[in-house]
Amino acid sequence: MKKSKNNSEVKKLNRNRVFRYINSKEKTSMPEVAAALHMSSPTVLQIVRELNEAGVLLDAGELESNGGRKPKALTTVKDIRYALGIEITQNHIGIVLTDLTKAVKASARLREKFVFEDAYFKTLGRVLEEFVEEEQVDKDKVTGVGISVPAIVDMPRNYITYSRALNLYDVAGDVFSRYIPYPCTLINDASAAAASEWGLGYLKENLVYLSLSNTVGGAILFQNSSEYMEDDDYSTSVFENMYIGNHWHSGEFGHLTIHPDGDTCYCGKKGCVDAYCSALRLSKETDGQLEQFFVELEKENPEIRKAWDTYLEDLSIAVDNLRMCFDCEVVLGGYVGSCMKPYISELRDKVARRNIFEGAGDYISVCTFQNEASALGAAVFYIEDFMNSI
Ligand SMILES: [Zn+2]
Incomplete structure (x- = not known):
């Protein structure tokens, strides 16, 4: 049950919501803020005054008018x-x-x-x-x-x-x-x-991140959005929305079992996702060079193509399991996720064939940021x- 908030907590929360909303836009206006956050014009005016006094907003001229007076443009000082x-x-x-x-x-x-x-x-x-x-x-x-x-x-x-x-x-x-x-x-x-992905506009979405590097890991971000929830809640930060579990072990997707009694994982267990979907599984085909693997794959080298098909098959099991658990976007990151773009439709098709609810895998996407x-x-x-x- 949610703890009820006292007056000053509500004020601070509202100020924060307004600031985050303005910060999420290149430019906006008080009427837009009021409409998006379901706040009264006097409340927004008061908060904008406070934010101006705090020096976190910038005068950004005027916005185009849809008739009537041109509204003043609001923007945040990004390099504050x-x-x-x-x-x-x-x-x-x-x-x-x-x-x-x-x-x-x-x-x-x-x-x-x-x-x-x-x-x-x-x-x-x-x-x-x-x-x-x-x-x-x-x-x-x-x-x-x-x-x-x-x-x-x-x-x-x-x-x-x-x-x-x-x-x-x-x-x-x-x-x-x-x-x-x-x-x-x-x-x-x-x-x-x-967190880097979420900053980009998944803000209102639940998101599972599957990191495919030399080990496999992940993270779970819950906005707890659903059709019953307002779609304009800008009040919370990404780290408050990370599901961490009871022992900081959440999102250890690398150790989900996908092949009982299969290959041995570094953790000692058999058949873990990590043993099948880590970047090492691919780079071992090309003398430890993952980049070379993708060069050969592009050239349609038959051995490499075969290894890739097997990899995608295993990855599709892992991704389907995540979708079944979390029913949300799945973003692929890490070394392999970064190279996945040309092959994402192959993976989506494989996952869709496993999914009992959905005929398409368009909830699977590739990370935006790579090395950074x-x-x-x-x-x-x-x-x-x-x-x-x-
Ligand atoms: Zn393991």
């Missing part, structure tokens, strides 16, 4: 705050800069092998500072640095419980941010990647944090 995202993988460091647009404003990627040593974290701090200098970011406007890691992360404690990829158990997040002079928090890589997805989503965490404070 910046956030940075870092993605740590076994062999790379990725960095992304974003602002209230939640788009990639600048990015960098370098090869740096992860080692759990002070020297590595020193390097991390140095490359971030170099990036900030290079991009001439106003440091006073940096609200925080989200650090995406391929790990199970207990976010309230900012703590890694386990990471196979980085070979870590029970590590506090502070270790990672030792040389970073901004607020920092660790975020699971698939959750961060999902996790770093961007990690940065979005701090943008959301700032927006919540408004």
Whole structure:
């Protein structure tokens, strides 16, 4: 049951909804805000005044009129705050800069092998500072640095419980941010990647993200939208809508069983999705080079084509299971998801054949951001944090 809110909580929530609505549009007007959020004109006027006083809105001229006086255009100050995202993988460091647009404003990627040593974290701090200098970011406007890691992360404690990829158990997040002079928090890589997609306009949708990299992971984003719900609720941030489970183990789709007694997964179990749908399953066909796999596939190399068909068949089982559980959009990300675009209709057809309710698989889509997805989503965490404070 929802807790009832007191007057000042309602006011803050309304102010936040108005701000988020204006921020989601390039330009809008008070009448549009009032209509979209079902608020009275005086309420919207009062909130816009407050937001103006807080310096978060910008005078953007006038909008075209449909008759009568031209309404004043409202827009948010997109660069009032910046956030940075870092993605740590076994062999790379990725960095992304974003602002209230939640788009990639600048990015960098370098090869740096992860080692759990002070020297590595020193390097991390140095490359971030170099990036900030290079991009001439106003440091006073940096609200925080989200650090995406391929790990199970207990976010309230900012703590890694386990990471196979980085070979870590029970590590506090502070270790990672030792040389970073901004607020920092660790975020699971698939959750961060999902957040990057959600910022783009899935805001009102439920969404399952399936990350297909050298391991398989995922994230579940619930707006709990349904035909019974208002379709214009801009009040909540993406991280509040992430389903995390009781032990931060939700979305571990890599360990769903799709072939009982099948191939052995790295977790020791047999027949896991990970054993069949990780990027390694493809790259092992081309000497560890995933890019080469897709080059050969495009050339219709028969061996590679066969491997791809098998892969898609297995993936279709996994995706169909997700659709059965969650009845929502399924976005494919990670190394393989990024290369999936030309083949998405093949996958949709295979999934549709398994689905008992639907004749088409058009709820399956390919991620928008590729290499930058996790770093961007990690940065979005701090943008959301700032927006919540408004
Ligand atoms: Zn497994």
